Amino acid sequence: MKLNRMLIAGVIALVCVFNPLFAKGTKDAESAKSANPVIETEKPDILRMSVLNGPSGIGMVPLFENAPDFDGVPSSFEVSASPQVLLPKLLKGEVDAGILPINVAAKVYTANKQAVVLAAITGNGMLSVISRDTSVKSLADLKGKKLTVAGQGGTPDYMIRYLARSEGIELNTEGGIEIDFSIPTPEIVPALLSGKIDYALVPEPFSTVAAIKDKSVVRVLDVQKLYEKACGIDGCEYPVMALVVRKAFAEKYPVTVDLFLQACKKSVEAVNADPKTAGALVEKHTLGLKAPIVAASVPRSAFVWQTASESRQNVERLLSVFAEFAPESIGGKLPDDGFYLK
Template sequence: MKLNRMLIVGVIALLCVVNPLFAKGTKDTESAKPAQVQSAEPVKAAPSSDAAAIVPVKPEKPEIVRMSVLNGPSGIGMVPLFEKAPDLNGIPSSFEVSASPQVLLPKLLKGEVDAGILPINVAAKVYTANKQAVLLAAITGNGMLSVISRDTSVKSLADLKGKKLTVAGQGGTPDYMIRYLARSEGIELNTTDGIEIDFSIPTPEIVPALLAGKIDYALVPEPFSTVASIKDKTIARVLDVQKLYEKACGIEGCEYPVMALVVRKAFAEKYPATLELFLQACKESVEAVNADPKAAGALVEKHTLGLKAPIVAASVPRSAFVWQSARESRQNVERLLSVFAEFAPESIGGKLPDDGFYLK
């Protein structure tokens, strides 16, 4: 009995010690609940730098997209856009014609136009000399040079030995191309046993001189060869420079680009989505010209790009209008620019353009 009484007293004493501990723990737990329970109205977290970084930014859009092409063949591929503005998600566009690269370039560098068509070597030179101000977006025209003559006995470059060849444009693609081709075939220029090269006649006057019999052989681009053959059926394309270049290159399908679509770097970086739409429209424009040369000719004459409709319609199939992105065309571009660099480094800015030249 005495033992039982002692046990009871011990249990009561233990409960008196433990109960305050449980009571304290319960009180602390309940007092912590309000900080853990979410209210019906979500609590907004204070903005942090990480949260701000993931907020989607609405793409910027330009007020207008402006393009300029050169008077003559370079603008033919873009002429459908002169007639019908491209769909740029509501962004307007404008298209104009510049008389020469010397007129077009200041507009690009000043931001007065956003895109333009230039000779490939000029595009490379502008990139190097003007802190990468312009980028190559695409090639819109490949080689279209021919040797034309009434002398159909000419079957190779060697057949021009001892003859005078009038070349369209000193310091341009025809000039460096004939030098490259002659060297590749071991033919000397401006020697008694070689080919005499003549730059004395301005390009627009070469065909009239050939028609009048003042010269016998000429190296000209399209559409000059087409003009000559239309006006005198005895004049023929006796040598296709593209085929000669492919042979000299030693690579099947090797092409040389001549017309480059360039864009301002600042525009490309600020408005990539709009630029993508614009370039797609340019691609479709070139495709439309190749698909319907007659319609293209009518538009060229209507929008006064410097050529008559019948000439354009007849020359387009021989003009090598293409659409090759900067990346697709890079090997061909560098191969041709290497030819320029060999004979006149200053014509491309002193060196081949680096990777940044090619729009990604």
């Protein structure tokens, strides 16, 4: 049990814890850029990025190992303990880019005079219901049972509400599903392993930790599949991790930002191609997770690279779910067109 807690203690819960579109518009924009290349009259002294401790930084870890130079502009990468630590750095200009939960990114944009813009989605949904009860095949099979949920006020919270409603299932009523937020996220897996609880809705890498420690614990429900069914659209995904850039920085240094985003894309691709190496780097650069857990969880973690325009429809769809249940969680309204980096 002590080992379980040590493995899990380093994991920061996702508090928030998604189909390309505008393809023609993207191609047209790329053609326009080729025809009219942007030339920066000056360059920044450095490009600084911060990621959150835990899963959000995994996709960027190759950049921690080899910080790129963007046509003469050096870069630096650091880890922040939480969004509450990262946000002031972004707003003060102490860092130029960061990864935030998508609803937090939207709220910052709306509440802080469009201080940041969404550059890309680096991670899609990775929620699962885990249990030893393999008779659970659908959400309806959880009726009359208690489901412990990680992250009240974040994506897991509003996602389970949305999915239950889409299937006509009552929550916290007799004969419905009882939702429990009483256990802190890092303690959910130990509670499941000890038999204190029987069903849990958790993000990666928690489900991987549970499966590694006890082979009888399995992912009985894949929330991505449930969400796609509820959307009624093939390929409907929900974004979790948003790469944002300070708007002023993006407007002043578009060439540097473009080179930076190309490097981020390659970084995510490298992680997906070689989870073992990524795990070693995550542990080396103290991103809060052990190498074996990262290596095992990456294939299930939905690390992606989707530009702002490619992901916009999925972003707006998920933010609409947040807006329905808790408008304040996204700043009171959906962000406007300026939120999406062109």
